[in-house]
Structure formats: structure tokens, C-alpha cells
Amino acid sequence: MMTEVITVDADRPDPAAIRRAAECLRSGGLVAFPTETVYGLGAHALDRRAVARLFDAKGRPATDPLIVHVAALADATALAAEVPTVARALALRFWPGPLTLVLPRAPVVPREVTAGLDTVAVRAPAHPVARALLGAVRLPIAAPSANLFSRPSPTQATHVLDDLDGRIEMLLDAGSTRLGVESTVLDLTQDPPVVLRPGAVTLEDLRAILPRVTSRAPAFAAGAAMPSPGLLSRHYAPRTPMTLYEGDATAVHRALLAAARDALAAGRRVGVLATDEQWPIVRELPVLIAELGSARDPSEVGARLYAALRELDAAGLDVILASDLPQTDGLWQALRDRLHRAAAQVVRVP
Numbered sequence: 001m002m003t004e005v006i007t008v009d010a011d012r013p014d015p016a017a018i019r020r021a022a023e024c025l026r027s028g029g030l031v032a033f034p035t036e037t038v039y040g041l042g043a044h045a046l047d048r049r050a051v052a053r054l055f056d057a058k059g060r061p062a063t064d065p066l067i068v069h070v071a072a073l074a075d076a077t078a079l080a081a082e083v084p085t086v087a088r089a090l091a092l093r094f095w096p097g098p099l100t101l102v103l104p105r106a107p108v109v110p111r112e113v114t115a116g117l118d119t120v121a122v123r124a125p126a127h128p129v130a131r132a133l134l135g136a137v138r139l140p141i142a143a144p145s146a147n148l149f150s151r152p153s154p155t156q157a158t159h160v161l162d163d164l165d166g167r168i169e170m171l172l173d174a175g176s177t178r179l180g181v182e183s184t185v186l187d188l189t190q191d192p193p194v195v196l197r198p199g200a201v202t203l204e205d206l207r208a209i210l211p212r213v214t215s216r217a218p219a220f221a222a223g224a225a226m227p228s229p230g231l232l233s234r235h236y237a238p239r240t241p242m243t244l245y246e247g248d249a250t251a252v253h254r255a256l257l258a259a260a261r262d263a264l265a266a267g268r269r270v271g272v273l274a275t276d277e278q279w280p281i282v283r284e285l286p287v288l289i290a291e292l293g294s295a296r297d298p299s300e301v302g303a304r305l306y307a308a309l310r311e312l313d314a315a316g317l318d319v320i321l322a323s324d325l326p327q328t329d330g331l332w333q334a335l336r337d338r339l340h341r342a343a344a345q346v347v348r349v350p
Helices: 015-026 048-058 073-077 085-094 128-137 157-164 203-207 249-265 298-313 331-342
Strands: 004-007 031-034 039-044 067-069 099-104 119-123 170-173 184-187 194-197 242-247 270-274 288-291 319-323 345-349
Touching: 004 015, 015 031, 015 039, 015 128, 015 170, 031 128, 031 157, 039 048, 039 128, 039 157, 073 085, 085 099, 157 170, 157 298, 242 249, 242 331, 249 270, 249 319, 249 345, 270 298, 288 298, 298 319, 298 331
Parallel strands: 004 170, 031 170, 067 119, 099 184, 242 319, 242 345, 270 288, 270 319
Antiparallel strands: 031 039, 099 119, 184 194
8 A cells, every 4th residue: 555645734634635535534534634633534423444454553552542633522412322411511611622522322323433432532633734634524533543553643745654654545644733632532421531641631731620620640451452542651752772760850860961971981872852951961971962952941842852752763773862841731731641651760869
């Protein structure tokens, strides 16, 4: 198979290109397309054969459910056995946008989509290309990130091709995604509701509507079905082993510098993932630095994170070193979550 790449304008996608992509989806094909978070890999969500092809293309385990993308809440109601009043309030406030709601599954949704569970995860994306595609296809689109399973999510079309070229029919290239970090996943089947995966819609945002909402990291036995994507302890990870240092900032910088010097002395090729404030500390060393932007701007760091990880991974390094992000509120919670899951080792520095 050859993957056809169609370049489209991010704000005003060509209707003819969108119609072709919609027809591909209707016929059981796989189409990668941008959302405001990351690029998604789309399949007709009610077509079991297309869903099976999606899992195969990504190398994704059947225990990891898919998020179903819809144009609006009215489309989500057909996929859910029940839509609570609070879901309508959340959709009114945050849709279209980076919030996924976990609801009771309606029988029409194949169990392959939901990892065999009686819940379904749905969201309405905000990106103009994604919305145009949903409007043209008039079907729910199951769309996990358009990458090989467990790799850093794709925020550019080139990232999609790096992983899936020849595995999928079509890619709509609309440039870099805006947010760069996956949607928040909120489980409304629990009381109180639980944030399963942090994202761009923050806990603070949700508490304006759901004062009792909680956030906790669920634990799952090996091979167990999960209610949300992104819950594995190792995920979003580069192939190059990454060590993440956390603790007091000064002590972390010392530990990272010492580790870099030791690795260089041993003849290893070293990369460092760094914010603008951190990278001057290591710039005198012969290491490859991937800059994340300012540690005062979570939006900038989020937009750069996965691209920076992929840059380092493509450089043929032996090790990647990174320091944890100090902030824990708002979008920083999601960014720290992704960093920790991407790391092969987390070192706590006293």
C-alpha cells in the first residue's frame, strides 16, 4: 500500500480533498488527519473490519480502547446508552475541544472499539480539518493518535509518515497541531467523575462545572482492559532510553550534568530535553539539545514536547536526559504526566 498525502489548508481545507478522505473512511480505509491536539488515525467507528485494520496498523493491543470522534453532542447520544445532564453541560462549555467523555456504551458501538467494556469514550474535535471531515463523512470516526503504539504522538504530518507510511491509505497534512498534547479524558460513569487522563482541559476548568471531580491514576493488571487510552505506565515513549530527574531544581541540574558528563566519558551519545531556562546549563557540553520553549509557558512546551522527543529519537543517540517540570497545576499536570510515561527511568534527586 502507498499512503497518499494530501496537503490541505488548516483553516479552509479543500472540500474536494475532504470528500475523498470521507469516501475512503466510508469504504473501510484508514485516514490520518489533524485535530487540535495531535494527528489522529481515523476509521469508521461502526465498521468492525475497519477498526481491526486500525489496531493492526498501529500495533495497538485490543485492551486499549479508542476515542470516537463526533461532530456534536447529538451524534454522541447515538453512541451512548445514557447521556447524563452534566455531559450536556460539559459539551456546551468545552465542545468542540480537547475533552473526551466516557459514557455508558450503546449496543451500536462495536466492543472492539471499547476494549470489550460497557463504556465508550467520545469527543468533538475543534480543528477545522477534523470538523470538515466529520461533516462530510456523517459517521462517527474512531481515531487514536496516528502513530505506532506507545511512540510519541504525532504533531506533524512527517511524524505520521515516520510511523505509518505504507500502513494507511491517506494522510491529510495541515501542518503542526496547536496543542500538541492529547485530550483530557473524563469518566462520567463514576461518582464522583474522575479524570483518567489529564489534558488541555484542566482539572481547574472542570471544577467550574463539576466541583467534586477528582483526578487519580488508575492501576491496571497486565492485559486488563482500560477505560481510557494513555493509562499504561510506559507510553508516549521514544525508542532511545530516557532518564527523567525530579526533585529540587538545583539538585536536579547537578545530577543531570553529572549524568551527561559520565555518559560522554563512556563514549555515549547524549541528548537533553530542556526548556529555555535549562538549556544554557548544558550548552557547553557536546550534547544534542532539543528545546521545549519557556518553562513559564505550558502551551509552548506542550506544542513542542512530542516533536522534541522525536527529534532526539531520530538522532541516533544512546541516552536522553530530561528534568521534570516544576509546576503541577493546569496544563502542567498533563505535561508532567506525559514526561513520566515517556521515561524509561525516573530518578528522584534528594
